[in-house]
Amino acid sequence: MVVLGIETSCDETAAALVDEHGIVLAERVFSQIAEHEPFGGVVPEIAARSHVSHLDRLIAETMTEAGTDFGELDCVAATAGPGLVGGLLVGVMTAKAIAAVHALPFLAINHLEAHALLPRMLEPIAFPYLVLLISGGHCQLVIANGVDDYARLGTTIDDAVGETFDKTARLMGLGYPGGPAIERAAAQGNPDRFALPRPLIGRGGADFSFSGLKTAVRHAVAELPQPLTEQDARDMAASFQTAVGDVLCDRTINAMAMFSNYTGTGGGNLVVSGGVAANRYLSERLATILADSGFRLNVPPPALCTDNAVMVAWAGIERRHSGRRADALDTPPRARWPLDPVAARPGAKA
Numbered sequence: 001m002v003v004l005g006i007e008t009s010c011d012e013t014a015a016a017l018v019d020e021h022g023i024v025l026a027e028r029v030f031s032q033i034a035e036h037e038p039f040g041g042v043v044p045e046i047a048a049r050s051h052v053s054h055l056d057r058l059i060a061e062t063m064t065e066a067g068t069d070f071g072e073l074d075c076v077a078a079t080a081g082p083g084l085v086g087g088l089l090v091g092v093m094t095a096k097a098i099a100a101v102h103a104l105p106f107l108a109i110n111h112l113e114a115h116a117l118l119p120r121m122l123e124p125i126a127f128p129y130l131v132l133l134i135s136g137g138h139c140q141l142v143i144a145n146g147v148d149d150y151a152r153l154g155t156t157i158d159d160a161v162g163e164t165f166d167k168t169a170r171l172m173g174l175g176y177p178g179g180p181a182i183e184r185a186a187a188q189g190n191p192d193r194f195a196l197p198r199p200l201i202g203r204g205g206a207d208f209s210f211s212g213l214k215t216a217v218r219h220a221v222a223e224l225p226q227p228l229t230e231q232d233a234r235d236m237a238a239s240f241q242t243a244v245g246d247v248l249c250d251r252t253i254n255a256m257a258m259f260s261n262y263t264g265t266g267g268g269n270l271v272v273s274g275g276v277a278a279n280r281y282l283s284e285r286l287a288t289i290l291a292d293s294g295f296r297l298n299v300p301p302p303a304l305c306t307d308n309a310v311m312v313a314w315a316g317i318e319r320r321h322s323g324r325r326a327d328a329l330d331t332p333p334r335a336r337w338p339l340d341p342v343a344a345r346p347g348a349k350a
């Protein structure tokens, strides 16, 4: 079984061919960073146009490198949400066209589910498992019960963690995307120099909040000589990243207890995925809370944490294995598409 995956939900245009054993036959990721950099963030219209310009070529290169014909595919899987609708339309329409022409099943993939399932391609991880999904648009702790079956334990009540990295980096003049820039700067900074808040730490539940941290960085930056010296930026980055690490660890410890109660077991797998999971400091911090916990940490390599089409193709394979045949060719892209449609409002009392 070989599946073509297509990813266009944000600012990466990507195509991949993956087989049912999780072997990546070929993949391409085109990052639009240079096109959005002058604006300090993703511009939806530019992203959509860029997907149109690059996607066909990336698919053709992937098919050629793998030596695969469209007729040999089992199905075509495209991210159909959540994300920027203009970009999603490009990927979904392209996938539907290929499916229609070659009489293949089309699968509409949830981008968050693709992040959450990808680690199963790399290691044997049985359902249920705990997922810390940390990306540019999301920050959630969910239980993966199975394909298309998620129970959300907590989510952010304001900003996503990657968004906080990006906005904080911009405040410090570190450029876009902010996550890698902050990680690099923080490696040479003093994490104790600036006292920053750790929102929600010590409170019950598994929700997150980052807007207070972002505001505190803005105030602290405003008190420094402008533009920041290299060392000031490094110290601020290290102080910020450490605060994020403290928050993620505190919330994840609560979620591990909630997971154990839910499953009636003393542990399991903790999968960390999404673009922010590419941060080595944060994954090392998360590893420290697992000692004697009964949980095992699964973090994909950085290139599979950030957006890619391998995870979309793999989600397609998982869906086919779980008995899903195809989605209708009039399935629309969805800007919002929660993993757990019945989850309580963020911050609400359970």
Ligand code: KG4
Binding pocket: 010, 134, 135, 136, 137, 138, 161, 162, 163, 165, 166, 177, 178, 179, 180, 183, 274, 275, 276, 277, 278, 279, 280, 305, 306, 307
């Ligand atoms: O999963 P992703 O590629 O796209 C979304 O689905 O949102 O995540 C992108 C986010 C960006 O906010 C980026 O700054 C962040 O992931 N990111 C990082 C790192 N690499 C990417 N954040 C912290 N440290 C990193 N090394």
Ligand code: ZN
Binding pocket: 111, 115, 135, 136, 274, 275, 306, 307
């Ligand atoms: Zn993503």
